[in-house]
Amino acid sequence: MNVEGLRYAQAVSQTKSFSAAARAYGVTQPALSNGVARLEDELGIKLFDRSPRGVMPTAHGTRILPMIDQALGLLDAVVSESRRLAVVRSGAVRMGVSPLIGSELVACAFEAARGLPRPRDLVLREADLDALGEALRAGELDVLLVPAVLPLPSFRRRSISSEPVVVINSAAPGDGTPLELEAAAAADYILVPDTCGLTKFTTQLFSGNDLPLRRYPGEAASFRVQEEWARMGVGAALLPRSKVTGDASCRPLVRAGVSVRISYEAVWARDTPLTAELEEFADALAACRE
Structure with missing residues (x-):
């Protein structure tokens, strides 16, 4: 049985359109339609009905298409596991x-x-x-x-491991003196998208100490932009020490005199x-x- 035909049928089932399935799969519509037709010939049943409302599974298709999904899922798992084992070896x-x-x-x-x-x-x-x-x-x-x-x-x-967290804030002295977390809560903080873990850490830090996190209404795309904006006075930035450039003035963040670390x-x-x-x-x- 041709695996490509199974994938074509799966794409049609998901998109409910032969043209959309062809675009999603990166082939021409005639190629996809012919692949589905060959699969239907091989199975001896019709999988789809076309109508003005779109493409719908037939009664047989309703039974078979979920099985096609399972078969392709298992096949993909075999490929993924084989690659993993090859890397292990x-x-x-x-x-x-x-x-x-x-x-x-x-x-x-x-x-x-x-x-x-x-x-x-x-x-x-x-x-x-x-x-x-x-x-x-x-x-x-x-x-x-x-x-x-x-x-x-x-x-x-x-x-x-862990490392100290520092605050960059052009509105406050950047002389390297420790900054208590409670005092740090008075600033508006520039955040990055909640994808790398820094924003989640910042949020957990303030909420875990019953402090409000004042957010700058915009958002930086990276640590470097976060730091640059803080040095420009747009808002404050909270960063791991290793992510701060050497010439940036910053203050170690402390809680009751103890270093805050990530x-x-x-x-x-x-x-x-x-x-x-x-x-x-x-x-x-x-x-x-x-």
């Missing part, structure tokens, strides 16, 4: 990293992987937290290195074949940062 560990992770921590990860009893290479993928989580669940990544801001009860996790952790699936090695990797990475 190659000796590489696929690690996803948040944009918030600094270069020093990534360098420590390479050192930790190469120091395992069976030395490993790292294959890195940087992406937003949602995309990294999906890739880990799909078996496309072996381990994540991310800010410790998400509840992940179904995964194994290991605290790796934590990072390694996260991996409980049922991965690399469980033992990832435990060792996480331990080595944590020790590297101590």
Whole structure:
């Protein structure tokens, strides 16, 4: 049975249109229509009826199309798992990293992987937290290195390191003196999209201490823009120390005199074949940062 015909039928079922399915699949409409027709001939049943209201499954199609979805899902899982196992055999560990992770921590990860009893290479993928989580669940990544801001009860996790948080605010002295969190709450904060973990950390920090988070009505696209706008006086910026350029004046954020820090952790699936090695990797990475 031709897999392409199954995918064509799935696309028609999802879009309820042969032309829309052809566009979504990146083929001409005649090619898609012919593929579906060949599949129907092979199955001996008609899957779709066309009408002025669009394309609808036939009675037989209503039974068969969900089975086609299941079959293609299993086939995709076979391909994904085969690729994952091939990477495991190659000796590489696929690690996803948040944009918030600094270069020093990534360098420590390479050192930790190469120091395992069976030395490993790292294959890195940087992406937003949602995309990294999906890739880990799909078996496309072996381990994540991310800010410790998400509840992940179904995964194994290991605290790796932390770093101080600083505030940049041109309306207040930038002489390096500590700034108490309660006093920091008086500023309007420029935030970035809630994808890398920094905005979630900031929100949790203020709400966890029963303080209001005053938000600048706009939004910066990156840490660099966040810092530049804060230095221009648009608002204040709260950043991990490693994300601040060397010439930027900033103040360490403290709570009752104790440094406020953002934590990072390694996260991996409980049922991965690399469980033992990832435990060792996480331990080595944590020790590297101590």
